[in-house]
Amino acid sequence: METVGLVLGNLRKVHHFALNVKDMAASRYFYGQILGLHELTGEEIPSTLKSLVEQGKVANFMTPDGVILDLFSEPDLLPPNADPKYQFTRANHLAFDIAPELFDHAVEVLKQNDVIIDHGPVSRPTGRGIYFYDPDGFMLEIRCDPQN
Incomplete structure (x- = not known):
C-alpha cells in the first residue's frame, strides 16, 4: 500500500x-x-x-x-465575543517554557502589566503554568518543569 x-x-x-x-x-x-x-x-x-x-x-x-x-x-479584527474566555479560533494556546527559578518573576511581570490572567498559576506533576491573554484575546501560557 x-x-x-x-x-x-x-x-x-x-x-x-x-x-x-x-x-x-x-x-x-x-x-x-x-x-x-x-x-x-x-x-x-x-x-x-x-x-x-x-x-x-x-x-x-x-x-x-x-x-x-x-x-x-x-x-478590523473582532472576536465573536469580547470576553477572551470564549474561545474563537481552532488554536487553543501558545506555550513558552521558562526556567523554574524565573517562573514567579514572570507571573509578577504579567500582573504588574495588568495582563488578563485566565487561570493559574497551577502546579502539576509536569510543572507549573499560568494561562493569560494577549491584547487580542489569544491565550498564551508560560510554563516550567518541576524544580528538582
Missing part, C-alpha cells in the same frame, strides 16, 4: 506561528516588552516580508528557541 501524506519524522521543527492582531502597537509592546521576545529588524526581516514590515502591516519576533512569531495587522 502506498503511503499517503508526510512520512513520520520528515517534519523537522515549527518554522513560524502567525497571529492576526487588532492593534499592532499594543501587540508589539506585549510580545517585545512584556514577554521579552526579540523583534526582527533590518537584515533579520525575511525579504518576502520587508515591505509589509515597513508599512506596519507585519511584525516578526523570534522566540528563545528560534521559532518565528509573525503578527499580521488586522485592525
